[in-house]
Amino acid sequence: xxxxxxxxxxxxxxxxxxxxxxxxxxxxxxxxxxxxxxxxxxxxxxxxxxxxxxxxxxxxxxxxxxxxxxxxxxxxxxxxxxxxxxxxxxxxxxxxxxxxxxxxxxxxxxxxxxxxxxxxxxxxxxxxxxxxxxxxxxxxxxxxxxxxx
Amino acid sequence: xxxxxxxxxxxxxxxxxxxxxxxxxxxxxxxxxxxxxxxxxxxxxxxxxxxxxxxxxxxxxxxxxxxxxxxxxxxxxxxxxxxxxxxxxxxxxxxxxxxxxxxxxxxxxxxxxxxxxxxxxxxxxxxxxxxxxxxxxxxxxxxxxxxxxxxxxxxxxxxxxxxxxxxxxxxxxxxxxxxxxxxxxxxxxxxxxxxxxxxxxxxxxxxxxxxxxxxxxxxxxxxxxxxxxxxxxxxxxxxxxxxxxxxxxxxxxxxxxxxxxxxxxxxxxxxxxxxxxxxxxxxxxxxxxxxxxxxxxxxxxxxxxxxxxxxxxxxxxxxxxxxxxxxxxxxxx
Numbered sequence: 001x002x003x004x005x006x007x008x009x010x011x012x013x014x015x016x017x018x019x020x021x022x023x024x025x026x027x028x029x030x031x032x033x034x035x036x037x038x039x040x041x042x043x044x045x046x047x048x049x050x051x052x053x054x055x056x057x058x059x060x061x062x063x064x065x066x067x068x069x070x071x072x073x074x075x076x077x078x079x080x081x082x083x084x085x086x087x088x089x090x091x092x093x094x095x096x097x098x099x100x101x102x103x104x105x106x107x108x109x110x111x112x113x114x115x116x117x118x119x120x121x122x123x124x125x126x127x128x129x130x131x132x133x134x135x136x137x138x139x140x141x142x143x144x145x146x147x148x149x
Numbered sequence: 150x151x152x153x154x155x156x157x158x159x160x161x162x163x164x165x166x167x168x169x170x171x172x173x174x175x176x177x178x179x180x181x182x183x184x185x186x187x188x189x190x191x192x193x194x195x196x197x198x199x200x201x202x203x204x205x206x207x208x209x210x211x212x213x214x215x216x217x218x219x220x221x222x223x224x225x226x227x228x229x230x231x232x233x234x235x236x237x238x239x240x241x242x243x244x245x246x247x248x249x250x251x252x253x254x255x256x257x258x259x260x261x262x263x264x265x266x267x268x269x270x271x272x273x274x275x276x277x278x279x280x281x282x283x284x285x286x287x288x289x290x291x292x293x294x295x296x297x298x299x300x301x302x303x304x305x306x307x308x309x310x311x312x313x314x315x316x317x318x319x320x321x322x323x324x325x326x327x328x329x330x331x332x333x334x335x336x337x338x339x340x341x342x343x344x345x346x347x348x349x350x351x352x353x354x355x356x357x358x359x360x361x362x363x364x365x366x367x368x369x370x371x372x373x374x375x376x377x378x379x380x381x382x383x384x385x386x387x388x389x390x391x392x393x394x395x396x397x398x399x400x401x402x403x404x405x406x407x408x409x410x411x412x413x414x415x416x417x418x419x420x421x422x423x424x425x426x427x428x429x430x431x432x433x434x435x436x437x438x439x440x441x442x443x444x445x446x447x448x449x450x451x452x453x454x455x456x457x458x459x460x461x462x463x464x465x466x467x468x469x470x471x472x473x474x475x476x477x478x479x480x481x482x
Contacts, residue, residue, distance in 0.1 A: 013340075016442065023441040027183045037188040 047127040052110045054128045055103055055141070056149035058121065065147055066122035069096040073114035073123055081107035082114060101143040106136060159240070159250050166239060170385045171201030177436050184440045211374040216278060219371065223277035228372065228379030231270025235387035238263035242393045243318045245403050245421035246410060256317035257305065260394050261298075264349060267387055268294040271351070271358055271368045274380065278371035286367025289447065290358035293348055296454035297355075301345035303462035304338040307469040308398060311335055321402030325409070330401040337465045339399045341458050346391045348454070351384065352435060354442040357450060392431035393424075400427055 008014045026033050038045055047053075058066045069086035085100035114123050126149060133139045175190070175197070182189025191197040215221065241256040243249040253259050268290050275287020311334050312320045324330050332339050348355040359367040369380045396402060403410075403420035410416040445453065 016438075019441045020437060023184045023437060026186065027180065027437075029183075033186055035186050035188055039188075 047129075051127050051129070052112045052125045054105065054126055054131060054149070055108075055114070055146060056124055056126050057101065057143065057146040058124055059147065064091065065097065065143070066120050067098050067101065068094045068120055068122070069098040070119060072117040072119060076113045076117040078111060078113065079107045079109050081105075098143060101146060103141050103146065105139040105141060158248065162239060162244055162248075162250055163236065165244075166236070166386060166389055169389055170382055171205070173385050173388070173432060173436075174204065174381075175201050176433070177439075180433070180436050181440045184437075205378070208378045209375060213374045213376065214371075216280070216371045218279045220277040220279070223273045225376070227270050227274035227277055228376045228383070229270070230273060231267055232379050232383035232386060234263045234266035234270075235383060235390045237266075238390045239386075239393065241317055242390070242397055243321055243402055244393070244424055246417050248417060248421060249318060252316070252318055254316050257309065257315045257320070257398070260317070260390075261302065261305065264387060264390055264394070265294060265298050267349075267383060270380070270383060274372065275358075275368040278368070280371050282364045282366070283368050283370050286358040286360065286364050286370075289360075289364075290351065290368065293351075293355065293357060293450065293454075296451060297345040297348035297458070300341055300454060300458035300462050301349065303459065303466060304335075304341040304345065305398070307338045307462065307465045308335050308342075310466075310469050310473055317397055317402075321397060321404065324401040325404050327401070327404075327406035330399065330404075330406070332399045335399070335465070335469070337461060341462045341465070342399070343395060344453075344458060346395060347435075347438070348450075350387045350391055350435075352388065353439040354445050355450060356444060357447060360444065362444075388432065388435055389428065392428045392435065395431055396424065396427040400431075 025031055060066050068089075069084055071084055071086075074082040074084050081104040083100065083102045083104075084098050086096045087099035089095060089097040091097075110125065112125050115125055128149070178200070179189040179197070181187075189197065190200040193199040193203045215224065238260045240250040241253050241259050271290040272287040275283040275285070275290070278284070308331055309315060311331060312323055314320060314323070320331075347353075351358050357367075358364075359369075361367070364370070369377055372380060403424040405419070405423045410420055
């Protein structure tokens with residue numbers, strides 16, 4: 001009996017047949033074999049809560065940008081992708097506002113530190129992630145673009 | 150009419166094989182996807198049916214590269230050499246009743262020798278690429294063919310003792326009715342032949358010449374574009390030829406098994422259909438096995454060939470010879 005067993009083992013064939021039976025059950029989707037593929041452009045995977053996508057700048061209730069050009073985000077940014085140029089604000093409730101607010105999306109590592117650092121809740125990471133550009137210049141987002149998102 | 154048929158038959162058979170290859174590639178990709186719980190190519194055409202067409206277009210438009218210091222003559226010759234012999238071997242295979250490109254009285258010998266010539270393309274490709282890994286792939290292919298060709302030939306000896314002829318058409322005619330298929334007279338030869346056929350076609354579990362994990366693709370590492378496509382085509386045509394040979398030798402060829410074919414044209418067409426179904430079934434098993442078994446290690450491959458298949462087929466020959474002799478003696482009284 002032991003001899004037969006070792007012979008069967010050395011002949012490979014029983015093990016081969018067992019393997020073939022297993023893969024066949026996969027082909028016919030027996031035993032509840034399921035495909036996990038998501039048909040991407042038609043079906044999109046739901047974005048998880050807290051996902052860090054592209055940035056946007058928020059506006060207050062009067063339609064002005066919330067940003068006061070305090071440079072906190074630019075300072076904390078580990079990849080140095082934010083460039084701010086400040087100017088004097090025409091409004092009474094704050095001293096400064098950004099004249100230029102640019103984010104280089106190609107350098108950004110989407111860590112969300114800018115959002116953490118902002119004292120005015122003015123910058124935020126959205127859930128957008130699948131954005132195409134055909135040149136490098138297009139991936140440098142300026143103030144208008146960030147505000148419009 | 151007969152002279153016209155000389156041209157029509159090769160075109161028919163060759164055209165059928167060439168049409169089968171892209172379908173086979175698609176089937177391979179879809180079946181592998183099902184086995185691995187994936188979806189597979191389903192974008193081009195209705196449920197991905199036009200995918201092979203897109204593949205061919207892609208390959209045709211790729212840049213045709215010549216590696217520096219490659220042997221130019223051998224490098225261009227190798228893909229042709231890998232593709233032609235298996236296509237050539239198809240000439241002697243009876244694809245239906247009275248339908249065969251060339252009827253040779255040594256059909257079996259011709260088919261076996263022609264299919265084993267395919268290794269030259271692979272070895273030359275490995276050598277001409279001037280790449281260590283390609284060379285190793287080519288070497289492995291030669292060693293593998295030498296080892297498994299012997300086992301294949303020996304298993305055929307036992308089969309030919311039973312069949313009593315080397316004419317493929319006669320071998321098929323001797324297997325009318327499912328109980329007279331050679332599979333049931335020579336089961337050991339069948340298993341040995343089929344295992345050796347896997348090795349000869351460089352299919353998994355014996356695809357050591359390719360072996361992308363250790364040889365980065367083996368003999369066709371340096372090939373691109375249509376030259377690569379020729380290698381690919383050669384591999385699949387060899388697979389079709391081997392399956393056809395297997396069906397002819399062991400599974401009754403165009404014999405439907407349970408009934409006799411009617412006379413006339415209808416019977417011939419039916420015989421071709423039966424033959425095709427059998428070949429497709431064998432091809433499915435080829436694909437199925439590929440996506441089930443892992444690759445053999447090189448020493449395991451040699452071990453299986455020299456210490457496993459060759460002794461088994463030698464034993465099979467002895468048993469068959471004794472049995473045939475006793476059977477004949479009893480018959481004569």
